[in-house]
Amino acid sequence: MLTYSFENRGGQSLYEYLYNCIKQDILSFRLTxxxxxxxxxxxxxxxxxxxxxxEAAYGQLMAEGYIYSVPKSGFFVSHxxxxxxxxxxxxxxxxxxxNESGEEYFADFVKNSAANDTFxxxxxxxLMRETMSDEQKKLMVNSPSVGILELRKAVADYLYRFRGMKxxxxxxxxxxxxxxxxxxIIQLLGRSKRYALEDPGYxxxxxxxxxxxxxxxxxxxxxxxVDVKKLEKTAADVLHISPxxxxxxxxxxxxxxxxxxLSWASKSPDRYIIEDDYDSEFRLLGKPIxxxxxxxxxxxxxxxxxFSKSLTxxxxxxxxxxxxxxxxxxxxxxxxxSCTVANFEQYTLASFxxxxxxxxxxxxxxxxxxxxxxxxxxxxxxxxxxxxxxxTEENSGLHFLLSVDTDLSDEELIKRxxxxxxxxxxxxxxxxxxxxxxxxxxxxxxxGADRERMKEAVERLFDxxxxxxxxx
Amino acid sequence: MLTYSFENRGGQSLYEYLYNCIKQDILSFRLTxxxxxxxxxxxxxxxxxxxxxxEAAYGQLMAEGYIYSVPKSGFFVSHxxxxxxxxxxxxxxxxxxxNESGEEYFADFVKNSAANDTFxxxxxxxLMRETMSDEQKKLMVNSPSVGILELRKAVADYLYRFRGMKxxxxxxxxxxxxxxxxxxIIQLLGRSKRYALEDPGYxxxxxxxxxxxxxxxxxxxxxxxVDVKKLEKTAADVLHISPxxxxxxxxxxxxxxxxxxLSWASKSPDRYIIEDDYDSEFRLLGKPIxxxxxxxxxxxxxxxxxFSKSLTxxxxxxxxxxxxxxxxxxxxxxxxxSCTVANFEQYTLASFxxxxxxxxxxxxxxxxxxxxxxxxxxxxxxxxxxxxxxxTEENSGLHFLLSVDTDLSDEELIKRxxxxxxxxxxxxxxxxxxxxxxxxxxxxxxxGADRERMKEAVERLFDxxxxxxxxx
Numbered sequence: 001m002l003t004y005s006f007e008n009r010g011g012q013s014l015y016e017y018l019y020n021c022i023k024q025d026i027l028s029f030r031l032t033x034x035x036x037x038x039x040x041x042x043x044x045x046x047x048x049x050x051x052x053x054x055e056a057a058y059g060q061l062m063a064e065g066y067i068y069s070v071p072k073s074g075f076f077v078s079h080x081x082x083x084x085x086x087x088x089x090x091x092x093x094x095x096x097x098x099n100e101s102g103e104e105y106f107a108d109f110v111k112n113s114a115a116n117d118t119f120x121x122x123x124x125x126x127l128m129r130e131t132m133s134d135e136q137k138k139l140m141v142n143s144p145s146v147g148i149l150e151l152r153k154a155v156a157d158y159l160y161r162f163r164g165m166k167x168x169x170x171x172x173x174x175x176x177x178x179x180x181x182x183x184x185i186i187q188l189l190g191r192s193k194r195y196a197l198e199d200p201g202y203x204x205x206x207x208x209x210x211x212x213x214x215x216x217x218x219x220x221x222x223x224x225x226v227d228v229k230k231l232e233k234t235a236a237d238v239l240h241i242s243p244x245x246x247x248x249x250x251x252x253x254x255x256x257x258x259x260x261x262l263s264w265a266s267k268s269p270d271r272y273i274i275e276d277d278y279d280s281e282f283r284l285l286g287k288p289i290x291x292x293x294x295x296x297x298x299x300x301x302x303x304x305x306x307f308s309k310s311l312t313x314x315x316x317x318x319x320x321x322x323x324x325x326x327x328x329x330x331x332x333x334x335x336x337x338s339c340t341v342a343n344f345e346q347y348t349l350a351s352f353x354x355x356x357x358x359x360x361x362x363x364x365x366x367x368x369x370x371x372x373x374x375x376x377x378x379x380x381x382x383x384x385x386x387x388x389x390x391x392t393e394e395n396s397g398l399h400f401l402l403s404v405d406t407d408l409s410d411e412e413l414i415k416r417x418x419x420x421x422x423x424x425x426x427x428x429x430x431x432x433x434x435x436x437x438x439x440x441x442x443x444x445x446x447x448g449a450d451r452e453r454m455k456e457a458v459e460r461l462f463d464x465x466x467x468x469x470x471x472x
Numbered sequence: 473m474l475t476y477s478f479e480n481r482g483g484q485s486l487y488e489y490l491y492n493c494i495k496q497d498i499l500s501f502r503l504t505x506x507x508x509x510x511x512x513x514x515x516x517x518x519x520x521x522x523x524x525x526x527e528a529a530y531g532q533l534m535a536e537g538y539i540y541s542v543p544k545s546g547f548f549v550s551h552x553x554x555x556x557x558x559x560x561x562x563x564x565x566x567x568x569x570x571n572e573s574g575e576e577y578f579a580d581f582v583k584n585s586a587a588n589d590t591f592x593x594x595x596x597x598x599l600m601r602e603t604m605s606d607e608q609k610k611l612m613v614n615s616p617s618v619g620i621l622e623l624r625k626a627v628a629d630y631l632y633r634f635r636g637m638k639x640x641x642x643x644x645x646x647x648x649x650x651x652x653x654x655x656x657i658i659q660l661l662g663r664s665k666r667y668a669l670e671d672p673g674y675x676x677x678x679x680x681x682x683x684x685x686x687x688x689x690x691x692x693x694x695x696x697x698v699d700v701k702k703l704e705k706t707a708a709d710v711l712h713i714s715p716x717x718x719x720x721x722x723x724x725x726x727x728x729x730x731x732x733x734l735s736w737a738s739k740s741p742d743r744y745i746i747e748d749d750y751d752s753e754f755r756l757l758g759k760p761i762x763x764x765x766x767x768x769x770x771x772x773x774x775x776x777x778x779f780s781k782s783l784t785x786x787x788x789x790x791x792x793x794x795x796x797x798x799x800x801x802x803x804x805x806x807x808x809x810s811c812t813v814a815n816f817e818q819y820t821l822a823s824f825x826x827x828x829x830x831x832x833x834x835x836x837x838x839x840x841x842x843x844x845x846x847x848x849x850x851x852x853x854x855x856x857x858x859x860x861x862x863x864t865e866e867n868s869g870l871h872f873l874l875s876v877d878t879d880l881s882d883e884e885l886i887k888r889x890x891x892x893x894x895x896x897x898x899x900x901x902x903x904x905x906x907x908x909x910x911x912x913x914x915x916x917x918x919x920g921a922d923r924e925r926m927k928e929a930v931e932r933l934f935d936x937x938x939x940x941x942x943x944x
């Protein structure tokens with residue numbers, strides 16, 4: 001209902017002030033033509049003023065044509081041709097954020113649109129409806145800080161079946177996205193720790209640590225992942241890695257290096273490894289790789305993963321698995337936090353996993369991605385300039401690397417691709433220490449690629465890359 | 473599907489190892505009797521081993537009676553009388569968190585069960601279903617970091633109509649709970665700031681600041697809210713308050729003190745006020761109080777509020793309104809964060825507000841709470857020992873204060889009430905500086921009170937408080 005404060009009305013009487021407020025709202029279209037005004041009684045009760053005051057204000061507005069009355073029905077806003085528009089009225093037309101990613105490309109090899117066009121809507125809606133009708137009582141019981149037990153059990157079961165991890169549900173914490181979970185980890189491990197990140201790597205992870213004002217260093221990778229000698233030199237306490245599938249290089253850290261990393265962690269009680277397993281579901285070929293967590297007998301690994309990647313980023317549900325000591329610390333020091341995911345979604349997801357839909361969805365997605373990749377590879381291989389490019393890491397996750405033989409700078413390369421309608425990124429963009437840069441290596445994320453456009457997309461890309469130039 | 477890592481199989485052959493893994497899973501009931509095993513082909517493909525290996529392992533398991541085959545259908549787990557149970561199998565029966573708040577009282581005057589039993593399920597389900605069917609495309613577009621525009625507009629409109637705040641949608645940030653938003657505020661304002669909290673006040677807010685390792689002090693209140701002279705002495709930069717309705721005292725900060733607080737904030741560019749307006753919707757009587765934000769011309773106030781309180785705590789949606797400079801800073805430095813609320817819920821809530829359901833819900837709740845309060849007051853007033861208690865702050869929010877004339881300590885008081893089946897808290901529990909303690913003042917939160925039990929609840933409470941003792 002209309003709400004005005006009468007505290008700052010200056011010398012105006014209550015009725016004058018109310019009249020002015022409503023008039024202002026009509027002129028600024030806060031109140032729209034033909035909108036019904038509250039009854040005099042209701043408004044006077046709401047604003048705690050007398051009905052006589054409201055009557056006087058309405059009378060004045062009527063007299064001046066700002067409102068009209070319909071007998072036995074009430075008061076309505078007139079159609080006013082106004083030249084005054086409040087800033088608020090203009091806002092409706094624009095939004096600073098709406099076009100954030102609004103650029104349209106012929107083909108986008110950057111955006112991780114993953115599951116957005118294949119989200120299992122009908123099943124999800126069905127389960128949501130079932131949850132809403134069957135579980136009303138449970139839905140209204142506050143979730144434990146760590147998340148609903150049903151969901152934690154479903155996740156534990158999933159981790160066992162798909163990742164070979166033996167994890168108890170009471171070691172799992174559910175949260176609204178991995179970004180939020182990182183902040184919990186920082187609170188758990190303490191802000192005085194030094195965190196080491198992979199170089200190259202996701203810049204966002206760095207931003208999160210920096211926004212949380214923790215000390216953050218980068219460790220270069222060799223062909224097997226994090227270089228342990230260099231890691232030692234950084235004097236870091238906590239290592240944040242994606243050993244199952246590193247972005248953007250695609251490196252899979254082999255078992256021997258994994259043990260070296262665990263051995264590094266074992267050397268001080270302060271040391272921990274955060275294993276970010278964000279897209280392990282989508283590895284397309286080869287044996288499933290056991291997570292670091294599953295071979296960690298010294299309880300040094302914090303495992304973290306998300307459904308936002310495997311289902312859709314528009315659902316914010318992630319989870320982490322904590323070592324016993326950290327779980328104890330969480331329960332003692334941080335369990336005052338409310339769980340950040342709504343009950344509705346926790347129960348719906350639990351049911352989605354338990355009933356086997358998640359497994360089906362993952363399989364379907366893998367087949368889809370495999371088909372997209374194969375088609376794209378085919379398009380590249382059949383291109384006349386195929387010999388001038390090198391493809392690596394094509395089985396891991398949703399992208400591969402395409403090294404091209406060109407004289408152009410990476411910046412120029414990206415710019416030219418854009419001009420040809422192709423959005424693409426380069427490995428060099430993910431390096432912090434530019435001395436280690438690898439030039440001329442494109443990252444081709446095919447998760448959102450349109451199969452019908454593949455052939456032309458490759459032609460446009462190869463044209464932009466300017467391979468021709470070098471050919472005589 | 474069954475997933476095992478073959479990396480650590482020691483001297484065992486692939487088939488032996490697979491046989492042992494499956495056997496172990498059957499014995500530990502990870503695989504349950506009559507459960508269907510994957511086909512040989514599917515499993516061999518999944519594990520990237522030959523079908524012959526799988527066949528050999530299945531053959532061995534069959535020979536030993538762990539599994540059985542049904543012609544043309546496949547392999548199934550036998551019924552095994554096992555003495556070995558894995559720890560995981562036991563887990564199912566217990567949960568550390570399930571009984572967190574499982575104590576049952578005859579009447580609970582502590583729990584803020586607010587809307588849990590009155591959540592408008594059918595409308596919410598209807599809107600959710602509409603959202604899922606009408607907005608599929610929009611639902612799959614990632615939310616801006618600050619939240620979906622529709623929801624921010626709906627909130628802006630709501631704030632204007634109900635709180636008299638003129639706020640543009642691009643100053644609003646949506647997040648999964650106020651606790652999460654506090655952490656964003658800390659990141660925005662910086663960790664080197666000193667934060668001042670109200671004493672008495674919610675301990676949880678203090679815990680959050682401490683978990684984020686920021687410097688935190690308490691300022692005592694006088695009868696009008698935060699004592700500005702004492703605030704000055706703390707050398708705090710940021711003040712976190714609830715001027716519209718302070719918990720637990722119920723103090724409403726008058727306009728003069730509000731200007732004093734704004735004046736305090738104006739004295740340094742580093743100073744800000746966080747206005748936590750968490751249950752202003754439920755004020756039962758009197759003029760709506762204009763938020764500090766609405767009289768803040770110097771852009772010093774961060775306004776924060778939540779739907780978790782007014783709808784149900786099991787939905788995690790809160791929002792804050794930032795001053796221009798801080799919004800700019802957010803966009804520049806923190807907008808890499810993903811919004812923590814799922815699109816589904818953002819669109820559903822936007823529609824719930826826009827279609828007027830939220831307004832209806834609030835009105836309904838207010839009437840309900842008013843009726844509960846009146847009934848409880850009646851029960852107290854008609855009790856023979858009514859003259860030995862004093863009631864204050866009965867119009868603000870969902871609780872009032874009940875001062876009792878007794879010789880018992882507060883601790884003893886609470887204990888005795890519990891023995892009588894009544895859960896109640898005392899004002900003294902919310903003081904940090906115990907020198908300012910007010911003894912013998914009970915906080916009566918009636919939001920979840922059962923109207924039929926009110927009379928007896930009052931009798932039990934008064935009996936516990938031991939008023940009789942002092943009567944001749």
